Amino acid sequence: MGLMLDIVIVASLIGLSxxxxxxxxxxxxxxxxxxxGLAMSLVWARLNTPDLAMAEAAIGAGVTGALTMVAFxxxxxxxxxxxxxxxxxxxxxxxxIALGAGGLVALLGLAVLEAEPVAGLAGMAVMxxxxxxxxxxxxxxVLLSFRGYDTLLEISVLLAALLASQxxxxxxxxxxxxxxxxxxxxLVGALLAMIVPLSVLVSVHLLKAGSLGTGGAFQAGxxxxxxxxxxxxxGRLTSSAQPSLLINLGLSIGILSFxxxxxxxxxxxxxxxxxxxxxxxxxxxxxMMISIALILLLLFTGSISIRRSDG
Amino acid sequence: MSLTETFALAFLFGGSAxxxxxxxxxxxxxxxxxxxxxxxxxxxxxLCLICAxxxxxASDWQVAAILAMIWLIGxxxxxxxxxxxxxxxxxxGQKPVEARxxx
Numbered sequence: 001m002g003l004m005l006d007i008v009i010v011a012s013l014i015g016l017s018x019x020x021x022x023x024x025x026x027x028x029x030x031x032x033x034x035x036x037g038l039a040m041s042l043v044w045a046r047l048n049t050p051d052l053a054m055a056e057a058a059i060g061a062g063v064t065g066a067l068t069m070v071a072f073x074x075x076x077x078x079x080x081x082x083x084x085x086x087x088x089x090x091x092x093x094x095x096x097i098a099l100g101a102g103g104l105v106a107l108l109g110l111a112v113l114e115a116e117p118v119a120g121l122a123g124m125a126v127m128x129x130x131x132x133x134x135x136x137x138x139x140x141x142v143l144l145s146f147r148g149y150d151t152l153l154e155i156s157v158l159l160a161a162l163l164a165s166q167x168x169x170x171x172x173x174x175x176x177x178x179x180x181x182x183x184x185x186x187l188v189g190a191l192l193a194m195i196v197p198l199s200v201l202v203s204v205h206l207l208k209a210g211s212l213g214t215g216g217a218f219q220a221g222x223x224x225x226x227x228x229x230x231x232x233x234x235g236r237l238t239s240s241a242q243p244s245l246l247i248n249l250g251l252s253i254g255i256l257s258f259x260x261x262x263x264x265x266x267x268x269x270x271x272x273x274x275x276x277x278x279x280x281x282x283x284x285x286x287x288m289m290i291s292i293a294l295i296l297l298l299l300f301t302g303s304i305s306i307r308r309s310d311g
Numbered sequence: 312m313s314l315t316e317t318f319a320l321a322f323l324f325g326g327s328a329x330x331x332x333x334x335x336x337x338x339x340x341x342x343x344x345x346x347x348x349x350x351x352x353x354x355x356x357x358l359c360l361i362c363a364x365x366x367x368x369a370s371d372w373q374v375a376a377i378l379a380m381i382w383l384i385g386x387x388x389x390x391x392x393x394x395x396x397x398x399x400x401x402x403x404g405q406k407p408v409e410a411r412x413x414x
Contacts, residue, residue, distance in 0.1 A: 185398060191391040198384070 006046060013039050026075075026083045030068045037061030050214040051139045054206075058222035063296050066229050070300055134278040140210045144281050148262065148273040155254050155288055162251070162295045169302050188234050199227035207289055211278065217254075217285040221292025228297035232306070239303030247294065247305045254291030258284055315367055322364030329357030342408045343400045351393040358385050 016039055020032035037060035044053035075082055126138050126146060133145040143151050203223040209215035231237045261280050262273040275281060298306065312320075336349025362382045366375035 185394065187391050187394050191387060194387060 002046075009039060009042050009046065013043065027072060030065075030072055033068065034061055034065035037064060051216065051219070054214060054219045055222070058219050058226070062226050063222050063229075063300075066226075066300055070302070074302075133281075135281060136212045137210060137214070137216075139214075140216055140281065140285075143216065144284060145275055148258075148275065151288075152255070152258050152262065152273070155258065155291060158292065158295050159251065159255055162299055165299055165302065166304060192230065192234060192236065195230060196227055199223055203227075203289065203293075207285055210285055211281065217288040218292060220285075221289040222296065224289065224293035225296035225300070228293060228306075229300050232297065232301050235309055237301075237306045238309040239301040240305045240307045241303065242305060242307075244305045244307065247298075250290050250294045251298070252291065254284075254288035257287040315370065319364045319367040322360050322367065326357040326360030326364060329353045329360060333357065343405060344397055344407050347393045347397050351389050355386055355389060358382055 013036065016032050016036040020029050020036055023029045023032055037056060040060060041053045041057035044050075044056055123138075126142055129146070130136070130138055130141055133141045135141045135145065203220040206215040206220040206223060207217065210217065210220075228237065232239075261275065261284060265274040265276070266272060275284075298304075330353070333350050333353030336353060337346050340346045340349055359382050362378040366378045369375065369378075
């Protein structure tokens with residue numbers, strides 16, 4: 001039964017990836033890519049990695065889907081002919097490379113099946129050192145206590161991506177095209193009244209759950225960004241060309257607090273980024289959640305800042 | 312197979328049948344309004360039946376409450392999104408397909 005399910009998921013992954021490259025129009029390609037992200041999160045769930053499954057569903061399918069949609073919309077505004085343009089012709093090397101890569105993956109899979117578990121792997125070291133961190137979720141422990149460097153770089157990359165996208169957007173023209181048409185229906189208000197508190201609740205729960213089990217700043221931030229995308233789409237939040245101190249503080253608070261807390265141990269002669277206690281983990285995760293949510297939301301709106309819309 | 316498992320299986324199969332019907336409607340119906348009609352109604356019933364089947368299988372009140380919540384949120388999201396899509400289609404001037412006149 002489990003094997004059948006796996007085969008169905010893998011077959012649909014291959015079909016979806018083919019469709020997301022070679023579908024009839026660009027719009028279909030995007031839709032297939034979003035569904036590909038959903039199928040991928042199923043794969044992570046089948047591989048017993050709920051953290052990755054959730055991150056993939058929230059970021060891979062949700063936020064990336066919204067970003068590609070809004071990019072599509074802007075592309076259509078510039079050159080409508082792009083939607084029908086076929087992807088460029090396949091290179092003659094494509095088939096041999098695909099076959100070679102497939103063969104390599106199959107060989108690796110066979111090797112993994114044959115391999116004996118080795119003592120002293122990094123994963124076992126993490127499980128042994130887990131009690132010293134005060135956390136119960138090995139994923140969070142790796143992300144913040146053992147490999148804090150990587151997480152610091154990840155949040156820097158996100159911020160750099162936002163700055164780069166802001167550098168190439170036309171700043172004087174906040175784009176109203178992502179809004180729904182006015183006046184909106186009473187149903188939207190009813191939906192927002194339920195969805196917004198629920199998604200704040202879910203993201204805070206994910207944040208708190210990160211120390212015990214599945215969850216963490218990235219998933220929580222993605223859920224909160226999704227909430228922001230809904231608010232922006234329904235016209236409750238509008239993009240603004242005026243930089244605001246509050247928004248800028250929110251964007252940078254994650255990386256600033258990470259650097260701040262990471263530098264403090266140097267004063268006491270301890271290594272860089274050695275987190276003092278569990279409270280530091282909670283603090284970092286909370287500030288990173290705010291930054292991640294705001295960065296993803298501003299990537300979506302493509303503006304310098306956002307504000308509540310008037311009226 | 313125990314009685315509860317039989318019941319749960321019946322619910323799950325019933326739910327899958329509704330999903331199948333909704334999908335066929337989505338693919339075969341003539342215009343956007345009919346498609347939304349097929350999708351929103353059939354899928355909500357299907358989701359309800361599948362959640363009920365899973366709740367019976369879990370036989371745990373907490374899990375059942377979470378599944379009920381999932382169903383309610385799904386209902387909310389699909390209702391509003393179907394309404395918005397239909398509204399957008401109507402406002403942008405798509406005419407519903409006329410019913411065929413019986414001779």
